[in-house]
Structure formats: structure tokens, C-alpha cells
Amino acid sequence: xxxxxxxxxxxxxxxxxxxxxxxxxxxxxxxxxxxxxxxxxxxxxxxxxxxxxxxxxxxxxxxxxxxxxxxxxxxxxxxxxxxxxxxxxxxxxxxxxxxxxxxxxxxxxxxxxxxxxxxxxxxxxxxxxxxxxxxxxxxxxxxxxxxxxxxxxxxxxxxxxxxxxxxxxxxxxxxxxxxxxxxxxxxxxxxxxxxxxxxxxxxxxxxxxxxxxxxxxxxxxxxxxxxxxxxxxxxxxxxxxxxxxxxxxxxxxxxxxxxxxxxxxxxxxxxxxxxxxxxxxxxxxxxxxxxxxxxxxxxxxxxxxxxxxxxxxxxxxxxxxxxxxxxxxxxxxxxxxxxxxxxxxxxxxxxxxxxxxxxxxxxxxxxxxxxxxxxxxxxxxxxxxxxxxxxxxxxxxxxxxxxxxxxxxxxxxxxxxxxxxxxxxxxxxxxxxxxxxxxxxxxxxxxx
Amino acid sequence: xxxxxxxxxxxxxxxxxxxxxxxxxxxxxxxxxxxxxxxxxxxxxxxxxxxxxxxxxxxxxxxxxxxxxxxxxxxxxxxxxxxxxxxxxxxxxxxxxxxxxxxxxxxxxxxxxxxxxxxxxxxxxxxxxxxxxxxxxxxxxxxxxxxxxxxxxxxxxxxxxxxxxxxxxxxxxxxxxxxxxxxxxx
Numbered sequence: 353x354x355x356x357x358x359x360x361x362x363x364x365x366x367x368x369x370x371x372x373x374x375x376x377x378x379x380x381x382x383x384x385x386x387x388x389x390x391x392x393x394x395x396x397x398x399x400x401x402x403x404x405x406x407x408x409x410x411x412x413x414x415x416x417x418x419x420x421x422x423x424x425x426x427x428x429x430x431x432x433x434x435x436x437x438x439x440x441x442x443x444x445x446x447x448x449x450x451x452x453x454x455x456x457x458x459x460x461x462x463x464x465x466x467x468x469x470x471x472x473x474x475x476x477x478x479x480x481x482x483x484x485x486x487x488x489x490x491x492x493x494x495x496x497x498x499x500x501x502x503x504x505x506x507x508x509x510x511x512x513x514x515x516x517x518x519x520x521x522x523x524x525x526x527x528x529x530x531x532x533x534x535x536x537x538x539x540x541x542x543x544x545x546x547x548x549x550x551x552x553x554x555x556x557x558x559x560x561x562x563x564x565x566x567x568x569x570x571x572x573x574x575x576x577x578x579x580x581x582x583x584x585x586x587x588x589x590x591x592x593x594x595x596x597x598x599x600x601x602x603x604x605x606x607x608x609x610x611x612x613x614x615x616x617x618x619x620x621x622x623x624x625x626x627x628x629x630x631x632x633x634x635x636x637x638x639x640x641x642x643x644x645x646x647x648x649x650x651x652x653x654x655x656x657x658x659x660x661x662x663x664x665x666x667x668x669x670x671x672x673x674x675x676x677x678x679x680x681x682x683x684x685x686x687x688x689x690x691x692x693x694x695x696x697x698x699x700x701x702x703x704x705x706x707x708x709x710x711x712x713x714x715x716x717x718x719x720x721x722x723x724x725x726x727x728x729x730x731x732x733x734x735x736x737x738x739x740x741x742x743x744x745x746x747x748x749x750x751x752x753x754x755x756x757x758x759x760x761x762x763x764x765x766x767x768x769x770x771x772x773x774x775x776x777x778x779x780x781x782x783x784x785x786x787x788x789x790x791x792x793x794x795x796x797x798x799x800x
Numbered sequence: 801x802x803x804x805x806x807x808x809x810x811x812x813x814x815x816x817x818x819x820x821x822x823x824x825x826x827x828x829x830x831x832x833x834x835x836x837x838x839x840x841x842x843x844x845x846x847x848x849x850x851x852x853x854x855x856x857x858x859x860x861x862x863x864x865x866x867x868x869x870x871x872x873x874x875x876x877x878x879x880x881x882x883x884x885x886x887x888x889x890x891x892x893x894x895x896x897x898x899x900x901x902x903x904x905x906x907x908x909x910x911x912x913x914x915x916x917x918x919x920x921x922x923x924x925x926x927x928x929x930x931x932x933x934x935x936x937x938x939x940x941x942x943x944x945x946x947x948x949x950x951x952x953x954x955x956x957x958x959x960x961x962x963x964x965x966x967x968x969x970x971x972x973x974x975x976x977x978x979x980x981x982x983x984x985x986x
Binding site: 575579583598599600603604606607608610611614 | 813816820823824827828831916917920923924927
């Protein structure tokens with residue numbers, strides 16, 4: 353650890369672990385409900401579990417990005433955070449807002465807008481909290497003479513993510529118009545500016561772990577990320593299929609989302625090439641595994657499986673079915689969850705001074721969670737395709753079909769149990785690392 | 801002159817961009833072709849509102865501008881900077897003429913009630929040529945930046961000028977496909 357203030361990253365990462373755990377719990381509640389065991393219905397109905405599951409995901413992704421930024425920015429700019437205490441306060445405020453929202457969902461305090469269920473008063477608190485975060489890292493970057501491409505991309509990605517939260521707050525009484533703006537937030541986050549954040553974290557990890565020259569990695573990785581970002585902007589069109597928006601969105605969405613897998617493939621190939629080129633000198637092999645795995649799994653989950661139902665003619669049948677859940681799970685896992693777990697794996701030994709990456713559970717966590725996620729994706733795929741055939745081709749009633757496919761959720765639960773085993777190993781490792789107490793060594797050594 | 805594949809004129813990055821743009825445009829052309837095959841009557845009706853003379857003027861403006869940009873690169877390679885700059889300004893002027901004429905033409909279509917969301921033909925027309933126009937505008941910005949810097953203390957490298965001209969040719973190439981798809985009668 354180079355700077356004292358980097359410790360705050362640990363707080364955000366610990367929050368990630370907590371929210372990740374809760375997310376898995378709510379996932380199981382829904383999987384059991386789908387399989388016919390909905391005993392908790394009275395207290396946690398499906399819509400509550402669904403809102404909690406997805407919002408916990410968004411919250412731990414944001415928490416992970418903030419933690420990553422608080423870790424990376426001091427390192428890249430070579431100075432302490434501008435206001436370390438504010439960072440801790442901002443973490444606490446973030447958790448308070450998150451917990452309030454989560455409890456609120458259980459008392460029907462929500463907006464019912466997919467992924468943006470958080471009620472309006474809390475929206476303003478989220479915006480205020482994120483602005484404090486942006487100010488903190490922005491001021492740190494601004495005051496530093498060292499402005500690396502990685503820190504700038506990370507900063508502007510986070511700033512754009514904060515700004516893009518605002519379209520979701522545009523008031524309207526029209527369902528289609530509401531969806532139109534809602535996707536500005538959701539899509540332009542995950543297939544837009546979050547990819548800039550991802551590019552920056554990925555590039556930081558590759559620079560640190562492979563030892564390949566910063567110039568090479570920064571130049572080409574940002575070119576690839578730029579392509580992903582640009583195709584992603586107009587790719588928003590694939591959320592506007594058949595929801596009441598004009599027909600030309602079929603053309604726009606079809607063409608540009610077909611391009612997205614191409615750049616994801618480029619990212620995967622590039623990460624592999626850099627890992628190969630850099631050799632295997634860095635001792636934290638598991639962190640490199642998560643990094644390269646992230647590039648690969650995001651291609652499979654976001655690129656390939658997204659493409660599988662992004663063509664309008666296909667989407668006419670798959671829109672709003674479990675096929676989306678198939679794509680969504682592996683895309684978020686591959687692109688963002690693995691990325692955050694990667695930066696956690698990289699930074700924990702430096703934060704705590706312990707080298708648990710050599711422990712067998714570290715590799716176990718990676719492989720078992722990934723195999724589990726692949727199996728979950730397959731289970732969703734089988735259930736989704738069956739649902740499409742029965743509901744959209746045969747014309748059976750929605751609830752009748754849900755009953756027909758409930759057996760596939762037994763498979764899903766088994767796969768998810770495997771995944772949970774891997775996730776638990778990761779979290780167990782995180783706990784064993786303990787609190788951040790590594791001596792701060794960097795500044796003096798680096799400046800000599 | 802032969803050069804290694806890893807060092808194409810204009811640099812690897814611009815070729816990569818051009819390759820990706822061509823893939824994108826290829827999808828756009830395929831889409832238009834499919835729509836044209838599926839709905840011949842609609843296409844016929846739409847094309848009746850387009851003038852092939854206008855299409856030809858668009859084409860000539862673009863390819864002449866492309867030729868001038870190529871001449872500019874050639875002159876710059878021979879270190880004849882003034883000549884290169886004149887060619888670049890001429891290329892920009894024709895590009896601007898294309899944009900102005902295109903806007904004028906579009907205004908006419910809009911006045912006639914043709915707009916986005918009317919039917920598949922006009923959706924394809926406005927989106928396809930609009931996407932092309934966006935590239936022309938980017939190309940014009942790139943050409944201008946290079947043209948105004950030729951006499952600076954640190955003039956752009958030959959590779960940069962070639963890269964910008966390459967992007968400008970991409971706009972020509974894309975138009976070569978849009979022209980027959982929309983203006984040649986089905």
C-alpha cells in the first residue's frame with residue numbers, strides 16, 4: 353500500500369461482500385419460488401425479491417467501483433486522497449441509503465421501475481452521495497501533476513455514470529416514455545460509461561499484473577474500449593424493441609448491438625495476449641486469473657449471449673423472457689462482478705500485508721464460481737427457450753408455462769449452489785485477510 | 801514501394817477504425833437490401849420521391865473531394881506544403897458543399913412529409929444517409945484540423961495526413977453503396 357488513504361477502499365470492498373451475499377440470498381428466494389416453493393411469499397413476495405436482487409447488484413457494483421477508484425486514484429496520481437475522512441463518511445451514507453431502500457422494498461416503498469426501484473427521495477440522496485465521491489477523486493486527480501490516461505478515463509467514466517443517473521428522474525406519466533428514459537440510465541450505464549470504468553480498472557490490473565509497458569496497454573485497450581463504448585451508445589436501441597417506441601429503433605438497435613460482441617471479443621483477445629506477453633512473474637496469479645477471466649466471460653456473457661437475442665426478429669420472441677435472465681446473469685458476472693472481484697483480489701494482499709492468494713481456496717473460489725455461473729446460465733437458457741416455445745410459439749398462457757418450466761429451476765438451484773460455494777470461498781478469503789494494516793511503504797521508497 | 805503489413809499508410813489505428821466502420825456500413829447496406837427485397841412496392845414509391853440527378857451530384861461532390869484529398873497527401877509527401885494545404889481546403893470546400901446540399905435536400909423531403917417513423921423506406925433513408933452524413937462531418941473536422949496545422953511550427957506527420965485522407969475515402973466508399981441502393985430504381 354502506497355498511501356494511507358487507500359485504506360478506505362477496504363470499507364467499500366467489505367460492503368461489496370455483504371451486498372453480494374444478500375444478493376445471492378434473494379436470488380435463492382426467487383429460484384425456490386419459481387420451482388414452486390414460495391413459502392416466504394407473505395413476507396417477501398416475488399416482486400420484492402426481484403427488486404432487492406437487482407438493486408443489491410447495482411449497489412455492490414457501485415460500491416466496488418468506488419472502492420476501486422479510491423484504491424487506484426491515489427496510486428495513479430501519486431498522492432493521498434484529497435479528503436480521506438469524507439470518503440469514509442460517504443461510504444457510511446451510501447450504506448445507510450442502500451439499507452433504507454432495501455428495507456423500504458419490503459414495505460412496498462418502491463417505484464416499480466425495473467432496476468430503478470429506489471424511491472424518489474432516496475434518488476436525491478444517491479446523487480448527493482455520488483457527487484461527494486466524484487468531488488473527492490476529481491480533486492485528487494486535479495491537484496496531482498501526474499495525470500495518467502487510466503486515472504482520467506476512470507474519473508470521466510465515473511462522472512458520466514453520475515450524470516447519467518439523472519435521466520431516470522425525468523417525470524412522466526407515460527409508460528413508454530418512462531422506459532425510454534429508464535434505459536438511458538440502465539443501458540448507458542452497463543453498455544456505455546461503465547465500460548469506460550471497466551476499461552480503466554482492467555488496464556490498471558493488466559499494467560500491474562503483466563508488467564507490459566503502460567504505453568502499449570493504455571493505447572490499445574482504450575481503443576478497444578472506445579469501440580465498445582461507441583457501439584453501445586446506439587445499441588440502446590435494442591431496449592426499444594416492441595415497447596411502443598418508433599419502428600426505426602429496430603434498425604438502429606439491430607445494427608449497433610450486433611457490433612458490440614465484436615469489440616468484446618477484441619477485449620478478450622487483447623487481455624489474453626497481454627497476459628501471455630507479460631509472462632508469469634507477478635506472484636498474485638489469482639488476480640490475473642480474475643482479470644483475464646473477466647475479459648473472457650464478458651465476451652461470452654455480454655457479447656455472445658447478448659447477441660443471441662439482440663436481433664429484432666429473434667427478440668420478437670424472446671423479449672422479456674428468461675432468455676434475458678440467461679444473458680443478464682453471465683453478462684453482469686463476467687463484465688462487472690469478476691472485475692470487482694479481480695481488483696479486490698489484487699489489492700487485498702497490499703492492503704493487509706497477507707498473501708492469501710497462495711492459498712488453495714483462492715483458486716477454488718475462481719473456478720467453482722465460474723463453473724457454477726456457466727451451469728446457471730445453461731439452466732436459464734433451457735428454461736428460457738422452453739418458455740419462448742410454449743408461450744410465444746404454441747401460445748400457452750403465461751402462468752401455465754411458468755408451471756411447465758418450474759422443473760428447470762431445480763437445475764438452476766443446484767447450479768446456483770455450486771456458484772455460491774465459490775462465492776463463499778471468496779468471501780471467506782476476504783474475511784481471513786482481515787482489516788487493512790499493511791505498512792505504508794510506497795511514497796518514501798518511490799521518491800528516493 | 802513495399803511496406804510491411806504492420807505499417808500501412810495512415811497507421812494501424814486508422815485502418816482498424818476503417819475496417820470496423822466498413823463492417824458497420826456493410827450491415828447497414830445488407831439491412832437496406834433486405835428491406836428493398838421484402839417491400840419492393842414501398843421502395844418503389846419512396847424512390848419516386850428521390851431524384852437520381854441529385855444523387856449523382858452528391859456522388860460527384862464526394863469523389864471529387866476524395867480525389868483532392870488524395871492529391872493533398874501526394875503533395876505533402878513531396879513536402880510541397882502550400883500545394884497540399886490548397887488541396888485540403890478545396891477538399892473541405894466540396895465536403896461542405898455536400899453537407900449544405902444534403903441539408904437542403906433533406907429540408908425538401910421533410911417539407912413533403914417524409915420523415916422518420918413514416919415507413920421502413922424513409923426510416924432506412926434518413927438513418928442510412930444520416931449515419932453517412934455523421935461520418936462526413938467527422939471527416940470534415942479531421943480534414944480541417946490537419947489543414948490548419950500544416951504551417952505550424954510542428955506540422956502533422958505524413959502518416960496523420962494520410963490517416964485523415966483515408967477516413968475521408970471511407971465516406972466515399974460508403975456512399976458508393978448508398979447511392980445505388982437508394983437512387984437506382986428498383
